[in-house]
Every structure is written in C-alpha cells, then in structure tokens.
Amino acid sequence: MSANELILHHFxxxxxxxxxxxxxxxKGVHWHSVEIPMVMPKPDLVALTGGYRKTPVMQIGADIYCDTARIAREIDQRFPGTPLFPAGKGAICEALAAWSDLTLFQPGAGLSMGTNLELPEDILSDRFAFFDFLDRxxxxxxxxxxxxxxxxGLQRIEDMLQESSFVLGESVSWADAACYAPVWMCRGNIVGADELLQNLPALCQWERRMTALGHGTSDTLSAAQSHAVARSAKSVAVAELADDRLPRLPLNQGVLVTPEDYGAVPVSGELLRLTQHDIAVCRSDDSAGEVVVHFPRAGYRVEAV
Ligand SMILES: N[C@@H](CCC(=O)N[C@@H](CS)C(=O)NCC(=O)O)C(=O)O
Structure with a gap:
C-alpha cells in the first residue's frame, strides 16, 4: 500500500x-477502512490524533485530518473528478454544512438517543457526557x-430542492453530502422517521439520488496496519503561517488545538500551519511515529502552551 492512499477511521x-x-x-475513490470503537477508550485513534476522539478521522500517510470540514477540503484537493467545492461555491458549501451540523445533527442526536430505547447503556452514558448540548x-x-x-430543518432542504436536482443547482457538492447525512441518520436511528420524512417529495427523490452515489470502493485495514503506514510515511504538509493569522503565534510554537463545541479535548503539538482556513500541528507518538494533525480553522481554538 502506498503512502498516499486514503484511510478512513470510522464506524x-x-x-x-x-x-x-x-x-x-x-469522487469514486478507493479507500481503506479502519473500524474504530463507538465509545471511549479509543487508544489506537488517539495515538494518531493526539487526543481528538470524534468520528471520522482521515489518514493519508503521516497526515491525520480531523473534522469533516477539513477532511472534505483535503479529499477535494487530492482527488480528481466531480468537485466537492464547485468554483465560487466553496464558502456556501461550508456554511450549509455548518448549518446542517447545528440545525439537523444536534436535534437528530437527541432524537436518536431519546427514541431508541434499546441503545446499550455504555453508548448512552458516553454520548450524554460527550454531547454537552443534551441533558439526559x-x-x-x-x-x-x-x-x-x-x-x-428537513423542510429547508425540501425548499432548497424545489428548482434543482441538488441543493446548490444541477451538480452535486459537499453541501449535498452535509445535508444528506442527517437524513440518513434519521432513517437509521430515529424512531418515527417515516412521519418526519413524509410530505417532503423533493427531498425523498434527492435522497434516492444521493444513495445511488455510493461510497466508492473500500477494503479493511487494522489499526496496527494504519500505524505502520503512518510510521513509514513522511507528512506532505507545507509549513504556512499567514500574515493575517490570529493569534500571532510563531512556527514551532507549542500549542493546544481544541474544538470549540462539544468533545473539547485539546491536541498538543508544534505549530506548522495557521491560516484563515486551516491549522496543523506536528506531534510524535510511540506507535504512529511523527505525524501532522490537521484541523479546520473555523470552530477550533489555538493557544500557546
Ligand atoms: N465537527 C465534527 C463532529 C464529528 C462528530 O460529532 N462525530 C460524532 C459521531 S457521528 C462523534 O464523534 N461521536 C462520538 C464518538 O464517535 O466518539 C466533524 O465535522 O467531524
């Protein structure tokens, strides 16, 4: 397996x-799938990330990408084919994804846990501690x-689909993937999904188009194999500190990077990138070796240690 193949750590x-x-x-990509535990502890995952525990995490060689916003940008940059962020529409795709995470994922998580009465206690107690927007x-x-x-929120998606096949027009984009994920969650996890999804004809047709896109092709990899890939690869990340960066930290400064929403576990490392779009830190781990961990700029706090 070569160092530039995509590994997704997920469940x-x-x-x-x-x-x-x-x-x-x-994109029609071939990728390698590492199944991670649904609840803490996740020692093999945090060996790569330095503490970030959310799902999913993407790995390419010794570069570890946290958060779907950062992952999507990297996939789009590395792989040819249909753009996830069509020219001139990148920011609106990101804004719609943030809207979907807040307006649909958060109540959807509450509904998944509140209506699924047979969920095991270890999942319930992990998630109620993790999702600080929910109160058990x-x-x-x-x-x-x-x-x-x-x-x-579903009605807004229905409204967006009145004049077009996809939410931003006739081409599929990251905005569709981001709006589709909570619909998929609703079908799979919310008791009462049929009622929630009734009288939304455009959404249901679009849902079928989205499902037909598939997931590319994949095979499975063990966590140990993914660590071996990281150990033997070298990060391709390029150092960049933008002139307009805030805070005005220098290269190699020891920093903590922390999600601003739930699951706020800090990752510590040496600063490699800080731009208006992304953050990256270098860190090393006994099992994974020297890695660079990447985050989106929006939604993450960076501070000197
Ligand atoms: N902002 C993150 C949020 C990811 C997230 O909240 N994922 C959920 C799973 S769908 C999670 O991490 N749950 C707890 C866990 O997997 O340990 C992103 O866009 O990737």
Missing part, C-alpha cells in the same frame, strides 16, 4: 462518517420540540 453508524463516505462516492434528565420532555426542530 458504520456515524452520520459524520457517512458525510465523508458519500464524498468518497462522489430533560431529554424525554424535550422530544416534541426536537421533532419540531428537526422537521423544520
């Missing part, structure tokens, strides 16, 4: 992973409001 039921699997389908005690009484919020 089947993850809607954020589904967003990326659909993007791989749009209050969830049962909040379900009607969450149904209403989720349904109104």
């Amino acid at each position: 089947d039921a993850s809607p954020f992973a589904e967003k990326v699997r659909v993007a791989l389908g749009i 005690e209050k969830l049962p009484s909040q379900l009607p409001e969450l149904f209403a919020r989720f349904r109104s």
